[in-house]
Amino acid sequence: MEYQVGEYHFSRKGQVKEILSKELGRLEVGEEVADTYVSGLLTALAREHPEAEDKIGKGIEHWVVCSNRDLGYASNGFRAKQTGREGLIPFSYSDVLSPPRQRARVAEALTFEAIDITRQFRTDAFREGPVRCADTGEVLIVKTLADAVHREPPRGQLHRMFLASEGLSYDTTELVKHPSESGYRLVDRALAQRWRSFQAAHLEGMAIVKRRASSSR
Incomplete structure (x- = not known):
């Protein structure tokens, strides 16, 4: 099953771990x-992390x-240097790639429930012609070369904001497997509409x- 994180697409989630593990092994x-x-x-x-606001700060x-020895681990890891913040911020990509099952399912359900809205955002952006990539400034000619992604707030934070506004958490959100399509959906259809x-x-x-x-790798 394809795995997507922001604008990055992979044929399987394991590819992400392979890329990052290779980089950790290559660098001192x-x-x-x-x-x-x-x-x-x-x-x-980091934008998909459950504590994305802290991991991103004002920007990376x-x-x-x-070394992660100060955290009690023998392995090495990645840390972020944030804009305007001293020191380096620890980051575990496993928190994103291997989240608790219920959190992953709720995030999936919320994404699917509103996917036509985010796709329409992309379509509308290209309605009058090419669009510049918000990250690189590169001119994108057609929408199939682009993704619409959450930046402010990051997608995970937006999900938590909505659930909190409803008095819910990941663990208290009821889901049901879609009968014919991939993934899960919200049981409460009024909740789905509010989302x-x-x-x-x-x-x-x-x-x-x-x-x-x-x-591209």
């Missing part, structure tokens, strides 16, 4: 991640490989960016 402790594909992927993952300047309205009211926080496929 203290080295900055110079590969723009890897650093961009890490930032996209670069990523550094650090769609909530999503539609937060489109100003979305951006058009160049799609990054795993084949």
